[in-house]
Amino acid sequence: MKNFIGFLLVIFLMSSCGEYQKLLKSGDNQQIYKKAVEYYNNGDYTKASNLFDAVRLAFRGNTRGQSVAYYRAFCSFNQKDYEVAAELFKNFVSQYPESSYAEECLYMIGYCNYKASPKARLDQTVTQSAIESFNLYLSRYPNSTRKEQINAYMDEMRDKLSYKDYLSARNYYLRERYKAAVVSLENCLRDYPGSKYREEIMYMLFNSKYEMAVNSVEDKKYERYNAAKEEYYYFEEEYPESRYAKEMAKKYEDINEFLKTYDINEEDD
Structure with a gap:
């Protein structure tokens, strides 16, 4: 029985492939389009995509051309080829800005790039593109029902x-x-003031400035100790109960001791 079922499956697949290849060679654009939609609705996005590609030029510029471009983009999306899909949705919006599909396709540009966004340690160009695309969508459709979800994606x-x-x-x-740490940490605070890593960033920034002061040449020590002292005040104001408080307070005492000694020496001079 198993062998018989397997035999029937092979016959079916061969018949299906034969029909598919025959259709591609037929030149019947209307029938190819109809079958492409059928494949799409059945979840066979590879065959659907190939058939939509076969009639893309024939229908370009008319209503059916919009449908072809729309389905073709979603074929790539459903195959999880998100960067290609984003480009296809972008092309759709460019070619058919007045289409009833335009709003959805503009949203899908951002959503595809969101889905393609890699882990944090990797290059984040796609992530930046997703945010830019979502911002463009919200600027054009500020009252969209997708707004709350988009804002959640952008926060992420x-x-x-x-x-x-x-x-x-x-x-x-x-x-x-x-x-280098000071530059990078200050950039973090400037670019992402609400970061959940803010406390640790400010802690590392204080320590970096403190270590720069300690290991500095003599004529730069005063300026750098003052810079570290100022950073301490910022941190203490925001995080008075921080787990880093005791460690930082000890270094703050060292800073004051140096500055006090420096001022005394200046007065003697």
């Missing part, structure tokens, strides 16, 4: 970007490259 992606920058800055910090 901004958090990813924040985390990537945090990892980069922390890497400088752990390698004791304090000057």
Whole structure:
């Protein structure tokens, strides 16, 4: 029985493939389109995509051409080829800006790039593109029912970007490259003021400035100790109960001791 069922399946597949190949060679654009939609609705996105490609030029510029472009983009999306799908949706919006599908396709540009967004440690160009596309969508459709979900997606992606920058800055910090760490950490605070890593970023920024002061040449120590002291005040104001408080308070005492000694020496001179 199993062998018989397997035999029937092979016959069916051969028949199906033969029909598909015959259709591609037929040149009957209307029938190819109809069959492409049928394949699409049955979830066979590869065959649907190939058939839509076969009639794409024949229907370009008319109503059916819009449908072909629309289905073709969703074929790539459903095959999880998100970057290709994003480009196809972008082309659709460009070619058919007045289409009833235009709003959905503009949304799908951002959503495809969101789905293609890689892990935080990797290049985030696609993530930036997703945010830009979603912002464009919201500027054109500010009252969209998708607004709340889009904002949630953008918050998620901004958090990813924040985390990537945090990892980069922390890497400088752990390698004791304090000057580079200061630049990266300050950029993190400027670009992502609401980051959930803000406390640790400010802690590393204070420590980086403190270490730069401690290891500085003599004529730059005063300026750098003051910079570290100022950073301490910012941190204490935001996080008075921080787990880093005791450690930082001890370094703050060291800073004040140096500045006090420096001022005394200045007065003696």
